[in-house]
Amino acid sequence: MSNTERQRQFRERNPGYYQRLHAKRKAQVQALCEQLLRDKAIAEIMTPAMPLCLPAPEQVTQPWVEQLLRNVESRDRQPVSV
Numbered sequence: 001m002s003n004t005e006r007q008r009q010f011r012e013r014n015p016g017y018y019q020r021l022h023a024k025r026k027a028q029v030q031a032l033c034e035q036l037l038r039d040k041a042i043a044e045i046m047t048p049a050m051p052l053c054l055p056a057p058e059q060v061t062q063p064w065v066e067q068l069l070r071n072v073e074s075r076d077r078q079p080v081s082v
Contacts, residue, residue, distance in 0.1 A: 011017070
């Protein structure tokens with residue numbers, strides 16, 4: 001018996017075998033694809049947005065703020081009489 005004849009007899013004994021086999025594989029692949037898409041969507045939602053990488057602004061203080069800070073610092077340094 002040749003291989004071709006053996007395969008023909010198998011198909012006659014098992015009608016719809018290959019259709020069920022391919023449908024099962026297709027369903028597994030489809031389920032995997034859906035799971036991957038869900039995981040990707042969840043990852044995109046959970047990932048925080050990338051912050052802008054801009055240089056920090058220079059610290060510009062007003063002269064009166066600097067004077068106030070100096071006064072507070074000098075007051076803290078003076079000895080307190082008890």
